[in-house]
Amino acid sequence: MNYEQAIHYIHDTYKFGSKYGLENIRLLLEGIDNPQDELRFIHIAGTNGKGSTASFIAYALMEAGYKVGTYFSPYLERFNERIQINCMPIGDEDLARHTGIVKKSVDAMLEKGCDHPTEFEIVTSVGFDYFHAQQVDIVVLEVGLGGRLDSTNVIKSPLASVIVPLALDHVQYLGDTIDKIAYEKAGIIKEGCPVVTTVQEEDALEVIIAKADAVGAPYHYSDYRTVKNTQLSRSATTFTYKDVDFKIRLLGEHQIQNACTAFDTLSILNEGKQIQIDVKNILDGFDKTRWMGRVEQVSDNPVVIIDAAHNLHGVQSLVKAIETYQPEGSRIAIFGMMADKAVSDVVGEIIGKFEKIYLVEPDNPRAMKTSELKSEIEKAGFGGEIVELDRVSDAVEVIKSYKNKEVNIYCFGSLYYIGEVRKVLTSEAF
Known part of the structure; x- marks a missing residue:
C-alpha cells in the first residue's frame, strides 16, 4: 500500500x-x-x-x-x-x-x-x-x-x-x-x-x-x-x-x-x-507553541486572519479577539459553516462586526448552502453587502482583490475550508 x-x-x-x-x-x-x-x-x-x-x-x-x-x-x-x-x-x-x-x-x-x-x-x-x-x-x-x-x-x-x-x-x-x-x-x-x-x-x-x-x-x-x-x-x-x-x-x-x-x-x-x-x-x-488556524495572520497584504471558530463559543472568542486587536477600521468576513451547527446563534454574534460578508460552501456533505446561510444573516438584520461565492477557491481571488487596501479580512466558520485558503496564502505563489 x-x-x-x-x-x-x-x-x-x-x-x-x-x-x-x-x-x-x-x-x-x-x-x-x-x-x-x-x-x-x-x-x-x-x-x-x-x-x-x-x-x-x-x-x-x-x-x-x-x-x-x-x-x-x-x-x-x-x-x-x-x-x-x-x-x-x-x-x-x-x-x-x-x-x-x-x-x-x-x-x-x-x-x-x-x-x-x-x-x-x-x-x-x-x-x-x-x-x-x-x-x-x-x-x-x-x-x-x-x-x-x-x-x-x-x-x-x-x-x-x-x-x-x-x-x-x-x-x-x-x-x-x-x-x-x-x-x-x-x-x-x-x-x-x-x-x-x-x-x-x-x-x-x-x-x-x-x-x-x-x-x-x-x-x-x-x-x-x-x-x-x-x-x-x-x-x-x-x-x-x-x-x-x-x-x-x-x-x-x-x-x-x-x-x-x-x-x-x-x-x-x-x-x-x-x-x-x-x-x-x-x-x-x-x-x-504554534497552532495553525487559531487567530492566525497568514497574509500582510491584505491582512488576513484565519480561525477555526465553528460554533457559538468559538465565534464569541474570535469576536473578542477581533475587538482587541482591531478595535477600529474596515473588516470583511469570509464565512462558511456546517448545516448541523447552531447557525443562527453564530450569525447573531457577527452582526455589526463586518461591513461585508463573503459566503463559501465548504467541501463537505454537511456544509450549509450559501443561499441558506445568506438567508440566516439577512434574517438577523445584517445591513451590509453579502456575496455568495461559487467555490472555496474564489475566496482566494477575493482576498487578492483587496491587495494594497486598508482592510482586515477574517476567514472562519469551518476548518473544512480555511485550510484550503491557508495553503494558498502561505505559499510562495501568493
Whole structure:
C-alpha cells in the first residue's frame, strides 16, 4: 500500500458513518496487539481549546526532553497533521505502512462478520500503532467527539484526563444541555487518574466532580481568572499566573485559559512524579507553541486572519479577539459553516462586526448552502453587502482583490475550508 492508496482507503471508510461506541475499536486494536496498552497518555476532551491545550502540553514536554506523540482531529491542510511526533506530521511512507497493518485487522474483522470500522476508528488505530512503533514517551491525545464513547477512550489509565471549556455543540450526538454534554466529556475520567478541568458552567462542573468522586480520580480545578498583569498584542500575550510570568504566541484572550490548563496539568504530573519537568521547560515550550488556524495572520497584504471558530463559543472568542486587536477600521468576513451547527446563534454574534460578508460552501456533505446561510444573516438584520461565492477557491481571488487596501479580512466558520485558503496564502505563489 502506498500513500495515495492509504489516503483513499481511509477516506473511503467515511461512507460507514460515525458509530458511537467502543466495541469495534477494541476488536480492531486486538488485531494489531493493542499497541495503546503500552503507551502513556494525556487525554483531552472539551468543546473548544483541545488542540491549543494539547499543543502547549506537547511543546513543553519536548522542552523537557520527551518524545511526544500528538493526535488531533480534524486536519487543516494535510491529512498527516492528525498524527504527529515532536510536532512533525507522520511521513507518507509511515502512514502507508501503518494503514496497511490496520487494514489487515479490518479484513479479519469483516471475515468474522463484524461491522466495518469507521474512518475515525481506523485513523485512531493507525496513530496508536505508529506511536508504539516509534516508542514515544507520552501521547497527548485529543478526543474526537464527546469522550465516553469516543474511540480514543479505549485507553485504560491515562496520566491525566483534561477537560477544556464545554459548550453546546454536536447536540444531536451529545445532548442538548450542558450537563448532558458534560456527562459525555467526563466519560474520559478513569479510576485513580488525576482529572484537570478549567472553568466551566456550574452544571457542567457538578457533573465532572461527581464523576471524579465516583471513580476515585483526584480532581484539580484550573482557574485562569486569577491571572494578573495581562498584556495582549498582535505578537504575543503576557500574563502572570500562580506567580509565574508567561509569554505565549497564540493570540486571543481565550488562549490564556488554555495555557493555564496546560500549566496546571504539567505541574500536577510533575508533583506526582509521573513526569519530570521544570518551570523553565514549560515557559520555553509555551513561548514556542504554534497552532495553525487559531487567530492566525497568514497574509500582510491584505491582512488576513484565519480561525477555526465553528460554533457559538468559538465565534464569541474570535469576536473578542477581533475587538482587541482591531478595535477600529474596515473588516470583511469570509464565512462558511456546517448545516448541523447552531447557525443562527453564530450569525447573531457577527452582526455589526463586518461591513461585508463573503459566503463559501465548504467541501463537505454537511456544509450549509450559501443561499441558506445568506438567508440566516439577512434574517438577523445584517445591513451590509453579502456575496455568495461559487467555490472555496474564489475566496482566494477575493482576498487578492483587496491587495494594497486598508482592510482586515477574517476567514472562519469551518476548518473544512480555511485550510484550503491557508495553503494558498502561505505559499510562495501568493
